[in-house]
Amino acid sequence: MNSKRTLFLLLGVIFLLNGLIINGASMYAGQFPGALMAFAMAVMSFCLAYLSPHFAAKDERAQAIRERAVYISYFWGVGFAILLMLLFNPMSPLQATAFHALSLFMAFYISVVFLSMVYYAKKY
Structure with a gap:
């Protein structure tokens, strides 16, 4: 279990x-x-x-953390998609390509999902 944490920390750096x-x-x-x-x-x-220590055991708590995090992240994603549509509409002075908007959205969504999991792991 400790080797997984070390590997994830190394990859993060x-x-x-x-x-x-x-x-x-x-x-x-x-x-x-x-x-x-x-x-x-x-x-x-x-x-x-x-x-990684929280998800090592395949119990109800780990499953609840995953479910709640993905559920809440959906609403964050919808809100961020609406914000991107408002910011990068055709009448806006901001110019961005579809790739830029999608990369912003995906980076935000991936971050929110895993940060939500950390939040729920601390809460429960």
Whole structure:
């Protein structure tokens, strides 16, 4: 069990450094950060490092944590999709491609799912 936590922490650090380097270079060049998924994967890895002891046992508590987190994340995702539609509509002065909007949405959604799991693991 401890080896899984160490592996997830190591992966989280790798993804975080990768995201910082790639996104930092993109932002320094004045472009949209193209590797937002690296940050989402870092958040996911760090959350899984915390959650691995909670999910080791396949019991009702672990199942309840997963179910509640995915249920709540659905509403966060719908809210964020509405916000993106309002921000990046055709009349808006903000210009973004569909890839940018989808990468923002997916990075946010992945992060919210796993952060919700951490929240419910602490709550229950």
